Amino acid sequence: MQxxxxxxxxxxLLLGFAxxxxxxxxxxxxxxxxxxxxxxxxxxxxxxxSLKSDQVFEMRDAMRQRQLRLRDMFISNDRLDRExxxxxxxxxASRFMMxxxxxIELGLSEAEKKAMERLTVGASSGSIDxxxxxxxxxxxxxxxxxxDKLPEAIQAQNQAxxxxxxxxxxxxxxxxxxxxxxxxxxxxTIWIAMILTGIGLLSGVLISILVLxxxxxxxxxxxDYQGSLEKxxxxxxxxxxxxxxxxxxxxxxxxxDLQTPLRAVTGFSQILQENSQExxxxxxxxxxxxxxTAGKFMATLLDNLLILTSISRIAPVFERVDLSQLAKIAFxxxxxxxxxxxxxxxxxxxxxxxxxxxxxxxxxxxxFDNAFKAVRYRKHPEIRFGVTLRSxxxxxxxxxxxxxxxxxxxxxxxAKFQRLHAPGEFGGTGVGLATVQRILRLHRGKIWAEAAQGxxxxxxxxxxETSDDGETRLD
Amino acid sequence: MxxxxxxxxxxxxxxxxxxxxxLKKNNILNEVIVVRxxxxxxxxxxxTGQYEGRDTTVQPELILLxxxxxxxxxxxxxxxxxSDSRTELQPVVVLxxxxxxxxxVSSYKLGAxxxxxxxxxxxxxxxxxxxxxxxxxxxxxxxRHQRVT
Numbered sequence: 001m002q003x004x005x006x007x008x009x010x011x012x013l014l015l016g017f018a019x020x021x022x023x024x025x026x027x028x029x030x031x032x033x034x035x036x037x038x039x040x041x042x043x044x045x046x047x048x049x050s051l052k053s054d055q056v057f058e059m060r061d062a063m064r065q066r067q068l069r070l071r072d073m074f075i076s077n078d079r080l081d082r083e084x085x086x087x088x089x090x091x092x093a094s095r096f097m098m099x100x101x102x103x104i105e106l107g108l109s110e111a112e113k114k115a116m117e118r119l120t121v122g123a124s125s126g127s128i129d130x131x132x133x134x135x136x137x138x139x140x141x142x143x144x145x146x147x148d149k150l151p152e153a154i155q156a157q158n159q160a161x162x163x164x165x166x167x168x169x170x171x172x173x174x175x176x177x178x179x180x181x182x183x184x185x186x187x188x189t190i191w192i193a194m195i196l197t198g199i200g201l202l203s204g205v206l207i208s209i210l211v212l213x214x215x216x217x218x219x220x221x222x223x224d225y226q227g228s229l230e231k232x233x234x235x236x237x238x239x240x241x242x243x244x245x246x247x248x249x250x251x252x253x254x255x256x257d258l259q260t261p262l263r264a265v266t267g268f269s270q271i272l273q274e275n276s277q278e279x280x281x282x283x284x285x286x287x288x289x290x291x292x293t294a295g296k297f298m299a300t301l302l303d304n305l306l307i308l309t310s311i312s313r314i315a316p317v318f319e320r321v322d323l324s325q326l327a328k329i330a331f332x333x334x335x336x337x338x339x340x341x342x343x344x345x346x347x348x349x350x351x352x353x354x355x356x357x358x359x360x361x362x363x364x365x366x367x368f369d370n371a372f373k374a375v376r377y378r379k380h381p382e383i384r385f386g387v388t389l390r391s392x393x394x395x396x397x398x399x400x401x402x403x404x405x406x407x408x409x410x411x412x413x414x415a416k417f418q419r420l421h422a423p424g425e426f427g428g429t430g431v432g433l434a435t436v437q438r439i440l441r442l443h444r445g446k447i448w449a450e451a452a453q454g455x456x457x458x459x460x461x462x463x464x465e466t467s468d469d470g471e472t473r474l475d
Numbered sequence: 476m477x478x479x480x481x482x483x484x485x486x487x488x489x490x491x492x493x494x495x496x497x498l499k500k501n502n503i504l505n506e507v508i509v510v511r512x513x514x515x516x517x518x519x520x521x522x523t524g525q526y527e528g529r530d531t532t533v534q535p536e537l538i539l540l541x542x543x544x545x546x547x548x549x550x551x552x553x554x555x556x557x558s559d560s561r562t563e564l565q566p567v568v569v570l571x572x573x574x575x576x577x578x579x580v581s582s583y584k585l586g587a588x589x590x591x592x593x594x595x596x597x598x599x600x601x602x603x604x605x606x607x608x609x610x611x612x613x614x615x616x617x618x619r620h621q622r623v624t
Binding site: 256259260261262263264266267268270271295296298299303306310 | 487489490492493496572573574575593594595596597598600
């Protein structure tokens with residue numbers, strides 16, 4: 001859960017950064033495009049203006065030419081010469097007209113149009129004056145007319161030049177204002193780009209903070225959840241333990257209380273059996289015997305159940321105990337139960353371990369009892385107790401050469417009332433090994449068995465293992 | 476003979492019948508007084524209640540005491556009779572179903588002379604009764620008995 005959350009957060013973080021980069025990219029691209037259009041606009045403006053000024057200069061040049069030709073006209077005396085000069089004068093006039101037309105074609109602003117008007121008025125009136133003067137010269141006219149007309153012509157000419165100057169000034173102003181405007185736009189674009197980039201970076205940081213905070217929140221939530229879960233598990237476990245203890249206490253007192261009526265059933269049956277030997281037929285005797293046998297078996301069952309349920313009431317006291325000695329005592333006790341079995345016992349000496357003496361004696365008695373039951377029909381019954389090493393840990397064992405069992409069912413051995421043999425075949429109540437397991441659990445140990453049908457069995461047990469789950473294990 | 480009374484403190488009629496039969500079977504013919512709860516047992520021993528006026532100098536030669544009893548339980552009966560000069564020396568055999576270690580230890584701490592678990596098998600039970608009868612009524616010399624003789 002934690003891993004997938006982190007992945008999710010990382011994805012959010014990446015998404016946030018991708019968004020920020022996208023915004024910055026878009027801003028940069030838009031700025032570049034905008035600056036590009038501005039550049040294009042300025043370039044066009046410059047081309048347009050230079051074309052316009054070309055025409056203005058062309059007009060000025062043409063007017064100068066006309067003036068120069070007019071002067072030539074005054075100076076020259078040759079008729080042919082005059083003809084040629086006249087032609088040149090006319091050419092200059094048409095050049096002027098052409099330039100003017102081109103200028104108008106290029107498109108003029110209102111201010112330019114006014115300047116142009118002034119220019120045109122000056123030029124055309126100058127032109128008329130010139131025409132009159134030239135006509136006078138051609139006809140060899142009087143210098144008076146020429147002298148009269150000259151100031152007017154000069155004035156008109158000056159007016160035309162002033163118009164031109166104005167035009168150029170207007171154009172320069174226009175270019176300057178356009179350039180200023182472009183510069184302003186450029187500056188604005190840069191500002192907007194910077195602001196947007198700033199917003200992008202800020203939102204990136206914000207997204208990161210939000211994601212990180214959310215992640216932290218999730219972690220806290222997860223911890224809370226885990227905490228409450230642990231608490232719940234603990235509560236349930238406690239409840240379960242209480243219920244288990246109650247159940248066990250109930251089993252214990254039940255096993256205890258059942259003994260009294262059982263004693264009555266068995267006891268009076270035995271009295272009946274003894275007193276009515278002659279009166280009963282064989283079938284009745286058999287029935288009565290069965291009641292007594294069943295009663296005794298039940299008594300053993302109750303005894304074992306009492307032992308099993310009393311183990312959990314004992315607080316174990318651990319001390320260093322000579323297990324070899326304990327095994328000898330257990331063997332002594334059990335061999336008295338099976339006087340008909342002459343078993344050879346081989347006990348390894350000097351095995352010492354920290355255990356609860358009483359509990360471990362009980363466990364060993366159960367294991368020896370088990371072994372006696374397994375070997376009682378053997379010709380040379382043999383039971384061994386010893387210690388060996390498994391994974392560098394001491395493992396204790398009780399081995400017999402008895403009837404063994406099918407190791408597929410080895411796990412069932414340690415469950416209460418589970419038996420792998422029919423009662424007649426093996427005897428026992430099935431509680432013994434469950435008792436051993438419970439005792440070993442109190443010692444944080446384990447028990448497991450290895451066997452083959454008909455080839456004896458080995459019961460291994462360990463003590464003080466680190467884990468305390470007490471599971472049965474099969475090797 | 477009159478002085479060799481057995482007091483059987485037993486609430487269960489079946490166990491009472493079995494005990495009486497076991498005694499009879501072993502030819503233990505002493506008078507057996509049966510009381511069914513702890514209060515009755517104390518009344519008998521101290522001559523109170525329904526046993527008002529009983530000669531309390533005559534005390535049972537053997538007390539067979541069950542532990543789980545109505546009204547006053549066996550351990551309390553034991554404690555009271557051990558703290559009274561008339562009964563403090565009387566042999567008490569705890570005859571019970573319980574194998575609880577704490578019952579066993581408490582019984583001995585309060586001054587029980589023996590602790591016997593009633594076997595389910597009647598033959599074993601009879602054998603147990605035979606042995607305790609032989610021991611406490613024949614072999615054992617009690618202080619009071621010595622004083623009387």
